[in-house]
Amino acid sequence: MSVLIVGSTALDSIKTPKTENPRLLGGSASHAAVAASFFSPVKLIGVVGDDFPKKYIQLYRRHKIDLAGLQILPGKTFHWSGEYELNMNHRRTLLTELGVFETFTPHLPASHKAAPFVLLANIAPSLQHHVLDQMGRAKFVVADTMDLWLNIALADLVKLLKRIDGFVLNDSEAHQLTKEDNVFAALRKIHKLGPKYVIIKKGSHGSILSSPRGFFICPAYPLHTVVDPTGAGDSFVGGMMGYLAGAKGSVDDNIRRAMIHGSVVASFCCEGFGLNRTTKVKRADIDRRVRELEKLTKF
Secondary structure: OOEEEEOOOEEEEEEOOOOEEEEEEEOHHHHHHHHHOOOOOEEEEEEEEOOOOHHHHHHHHHOOEEEEEEEEEOOOOOEEEEEEOOOOOOEEEEEEEOHHHHHOOOOOOHHHOOOOEEEEOOOOHHHHHHHHHOOOOOOEEEEEOOHHHHHHOHHHHHHHHOOOOEEEEEHHHHHHHHOOOOHHHHHHHHHHOOOOEEEEEOHHHOEEEEEOOEEEEEOOOOOOOOOOOOOHHHHHHHHHHHHHHHOOOOHHHHHHHHHHHHHHHHHHHHOOOOOOOHHHOOHHHHHHHHHHHHHHHOO
C-alpha cells in the first residue's frame, strides 16, 4: 500500500561547530518521504519555488516518490538556516524565509485521495485539516506537530486530534499540550483528545508508544557520532509509516516493529548533513541495524 505524505519541502542551510552546508534538501515532507520510500510507494504533497534545484527533483525520483502533488510555483523555495551547538540537542534558528510556502494550499490529485496511509507531517493544523477534507476515510492517519502550532493554532490542533488515528510529538510539546511533567500522565490526557495511538519522541533516548495494546518503549539506535540531527524526527515517523504501509496484517500487529525501523532510518539521517546519508542507504543496511537493535534490547 502507498503512503501519502504532506508537509514542507525546503532548502536547509545548516551550521555546526565543525562545518557549514548551504541549501540542502530539507523539510518535513522530504525527510519523511525518503524514509518511507525504503518500505512502500510514496506520494508527496508539497510546494517549491522555481529556484528549486533540479538535482533534488531527480533525488526524489530515484527513490520512486510520486511527485504529481508537488507544486512548482514562481518565487523562492522555503529556506531555513540553523546553527547547532557542540551538544546537538541545542540549536538556534538563524533565518526563516517562507517564500512560496507562505501561501501553500495542498491540492490532492484524484489518484491521491484514496491513499490508505496518510502522514500529515509538520505543517499548520489548518493545512492538515484541508488535506483530510479532500480525502475519503483512510486506513491509518498520523499527524506530527511542533511547539509553534501549540502556541498559535492550538484550537485547530485540538480539533485535528479528533480526526486522526495517531499523533506524534516530542516530550516538551507533550508537556506544553497537557501541562503534565510525567510522560505517562501526558499520554493519558492526549488519548482523551482523540487519537488511539500516541508517540512521544525523546530524541536520542528513543520514543514511547501508547496504543490499544499498551505501552512500548522504542530505543534509538546508538550512534558514536552525530553529524546533523535535522530531520531525524521526520525520518523516524516517515520510516514508521512506510513500514506499516508495506507490512501485512493490522496496525496493532506491526506498529512496534515499524517504530524500530523508523528509529533505524533516523539513525542514518543523523550521520550526514540533510539527506546526504539517508539517500545512500540500502534496505540491507536498515535490516542489519534492526537486527542489532533486537540483540541490544532482547532479554
